[in-house]
Amino acid sequence: MDASRAAILAAVRRARTEPAPLPPDDGAWPGAGDLAEGFARACAAAGGRCVRVPEAAGLEAALRALPEAARAARIYSAHPGFAGAHFAPDELAEPRRLAGLELAVLPGVLGVAESGAVWVDAGALPQRAVLWLAEHLVLALPAADLVPQLHAAYARLRFEGPGFGVFVAGPSKTADIEQSLVVGAQGPRSTTVMLVGA
Amino acid sequence: MRARRDAAAAALPEWERLRERAAAIRRHTLANLGAYLEEFERNATRLGAHVHWARDAAEHNAIVEGILRERGVRRAVKSKSMLTEECGLNAHLEARGIEVVDTDLGERIVQLRREPPSHIVLPAVHLRRQEVGALFHEHLGSAAGLDDPAELAEVARRALRAAFLGAQAGLTGVNFALAESGGLVICTNEGNADLGMTLPPLHVACLGIEKLLPRAADLAVFLRLLARSATGQAITAYSSHVHGPRPGGELHVVLVDNGRSALLADAELRGALACIRCGACLNTCPVYRRSGGHSYATPVAGPIGSVLGAAREPERHASLPFACSLCGSCREVCPVRIDLPLQLVALRGRLRGRERTPRRLALRLAAAAMARPALFEGAARLARGLLAVLPESWWRRTPWGRGRARPPLPRRSFREEWRRRGR
Numbered sequence: 308m309d310a311s312r313a314a315i316l317a318a319v320r321r322a323r324t325e326p327a328p329l330p331p332d333d334g335a336w337p338g339a340g341d342l343a344e345g346f347a348r349a350c351a352a353a354g355g356r357c358v359r360v361p362e363a364a365g366l367e368a369a370l371r372a373l374p375e376a377a378r379a380a381r382i383y384s385a386h387p388g389f390a391g392a393h394f395a396p397d398e399l400a401e402p403r404r405l406a407g408l409e410l411a412v413l414p415g416v417l418g419v420a421e422s423g424a425v426w427v428d429a430g431a432l433p434q435r436a437v438l439w440l441a442e443h444l445v446l447a448l449p450a451a452d453l454v455p456q457l458h459a460a461y462a463r464l465r466f467e468g469p470g471f472g473v474f475v476a477g478p479s480k481t482a483d484i485e486q487s488l489v490v491g492a493q494g495p496r497s498t499t500v501m502l503v504g505a
Numbered sequence: 506m507r508a509r510r511d512a513a514a515a516a517l518p519e520w521e522r523l524r525e526r527a528a529a530i531r532r533h534t535l536a537n538l539g540a541y542l543e544e545f546e547r548n549a550t551r552l553g554a555h556v557h558w559a560r561d562a563a564e565h566n567a568i569v570e571g572i573l574r575e576r577g578v579r580r581a582v583k584s585k586s587m588l589t590e591e592c593g594l595n596a597h598l599e600a601r602g603i604e605v606v607d608t609d610l611g612e613r614i615v616q617l618r619r620e621p622p623s624h625i626v627l628p629a630v631h632l633r634r635q636e637v638g639a640l641f642h643e644h645l646g647s648a649a650g651l652d653d654p655a656e657l658a659e660v661a662r663r664a665l666r667a668a669f670l671g672a673q674a675g676l677t678g679v680n681f682a683l684a685e686s687g688g689l690v691i692c693t694n695e696g697n698a699d700l701g702m703t704l705p706p707l708h709v710a711c712l713g714i715e716k717l718l719p720r721a722a723d724l725a726v727f728l729r730l731l732a733r734s735a736t737g738q739a740i741t742a743y744s745s746h747v748h749g750p751r752p753g754g755e756l757h758v759v760l761v762d763n764g765r766s767a768l769l770a771d772a773e774l775r776g777a778l779a780c781i782r783c784g785a786c787l788n789t790c791p792v793y794r795r796s797g798g799h800s801y802a803t804p805v806a807g808p809i810g811s812v813l814g815a816a817r818e819p820e821r822h823a824s825l826p827f828a829c830s831l832c833g834s835c836r837e838v839c840p841v842r843i844d845l846p847l848q849l850v851a852l853r854g855r856l857r858g859r860e861r862t863p864r865r866l867a868l869r870l871a872a873a874a875m876a877r878p879a880l881f882e883g884a885a886r887l888a889r890g891l892l893a894v895l896p897e898s899w900w901r902r903t904p905w906g907r908g909r910a911r912p913p914l915p916r917r918s919f920r921e922e923w924r925r926r927g928r
Contacts, residue, residue: 315558318766318769319542322769326536353738406670435751457725458722461721466748467686469552469749474743475743476742479694479696479743480742482694483628485632493662493666494699494742
């Protein structure tokens with residue numbers, strides 16, 4: 308393997324490309340006007356549902372009012388403002404044990420107004436797979452953590468150690484059969500963002 | 506797809522600024538690729554990943570096989586990766602008793618049909634829903650005659666969920682690798698790559714060495730361009746940023762050259778390495794749109810596939826650069842501003858005279874016929890007659906008919922119609 312590594316690096320260095328400096332930061336990027344409004348619109352365009360919750364105290368009631376929550380026998384919650392069902396430690400130790408999970412409620416770290424994407428720190432969960440195993444997903448996001456576009460998002464995110472973060476925009480979907488859009492591909496069938504304080 | 510891409514691009518006033526920046530970042534990264542590869546390796550290793558290097562497809566396949574074999578893996582799930590398609594990984598593993606289930610819906614469909622994908626983003630775009638229904642009836646036991654895309658996707662979802670839960674390893678491609686942090690970024694709409702790398706204890710990620718970006722901040726530019734160029738979405742449903750293996754799991758990263766360093770040394774063509782595999786040039790190409798992905802016989806179809814295919818295997822794909830009208834539409838939509846028409850012209854210069862003899866002979870015959878109107882008209886009438894009566898089995902055996910449907914032919918030529926109407 309070391310021989311391949313050396314050969315590839317040598318070949319790449321022999322290539323004699325023209326010098327090309329990294330382009331300098333060229334100023335701010337434009338952003339949408341009202342972030343909450345822009346986010347809600349983009350979220351809907353991505354096939355998601357955006358529910359505005361004016362006060363943090365109203366989150367629990369707003370969650371319980373969701374049809375997915377009313378139907379779910381067991382809800383997994385990693386959000387401090389919502390008590391989910393009890394999951395035994397050995398259930399959470401092996402991701403396959405979570406197959407059939409109906410609804411997961413997770414905290415969002417930040418939201419991007421231009422695309423309706425929410426950054427979720429999946430590395431902080433007992434199982435990263437929860438995000439995609441759940442039939443339905445709810446992300447609770449403080450409206451104060453909305454940013455206009457991805458440039459502003461990456462200015463806030465840090466990648467310093469092991470971890471797993473993901474931008475989630477709407478439910479899983481596919482257009483692989485005759486380009487016809489089907490919501491609910493291999494991951495969640497619905498994604499709801501509870502925008503708290505908006 | 507082309508219209509959706511145009512609407513997404515027009516909605517962003519900074520679109521051209523993003524393209525310019527993306528092109529500049531790619532140029533810079535490729536000019537310093539050695540240093541960035543080493544930086545990536547260092548950081549990925551620090552996070553607990555194992556980094557492997559493969560000079561060519563055979564080495565890549567052997568490395569992946571070795572990783573799976575050492576851990577006794579019999580069943581693996583795989584998400585979309587043009588690189589593993591290029592290397593023929595599925596066939597290699599299956600020949601050695603390791604079952605690989607493609608988990609992207611389109612890829613699963615073409616895998617069950619034992620066909621290669623015909624499009625980067627929509628691998629099964631050449632099939633009708635009825636064909637998918639018949640296929641699932643045969644292989645997945647769904648009801649006969651099912652042809653609703655949503656119901657068919659549901660059938661696949663159930664089968665694939667079982668495959669995810671039963672797999673001992675997840676194989677994925679990679680959209681971007683970050684030198685600064687040692688991370689991998691993988692984008693999907695279906696959530697399939699994500700289940701593949703979070704359920705089984707072992708994740709093997711395969712990437713071409715050109716996929717590197719210097720810093721996480723550069724992702725802002727590329728993720729804003731990628732999905733808009735591909736499908737017109739603002740961003741894909743999932744953009745996963747993987748830094749190291751999951752607790753108790755293993756992450757292997759295979760860096761593959763397979764002709765990329767040679768392309769980097771080629772001053773006329775190296776720009777093609779900037780490609781982010783969005784498929785925009787396919788969707789806009791008049792040749793691709795008429796002829797379909799299978800007619801290229803390369804892992805990647807369309808304008809970018811013509812460049813990559815002819816650059817890698819000039820003998821085999823010599824005709825591809827000539828199958829282009831130089832309309833320039835691909836250059837206009839490319840999010841990283843690859844000058845595809847210029848590269849195709851450069852390839853024509855190199856490949857002139859190296860096309861296969863039958864084709865040159867055919868062109869000479871055509872030229873002779875076109876110079877003699879009576880002969881041309883007679884030959885055309887004969888061809889129309891023959892094409893109408895020769896059986897489908899004959900058509901499928903012709904070099905042209907292998908990857909293409911028989912075109913419907915008018916009963917009369919334009920000239921005959923003209924005369925008939927007495928003009």
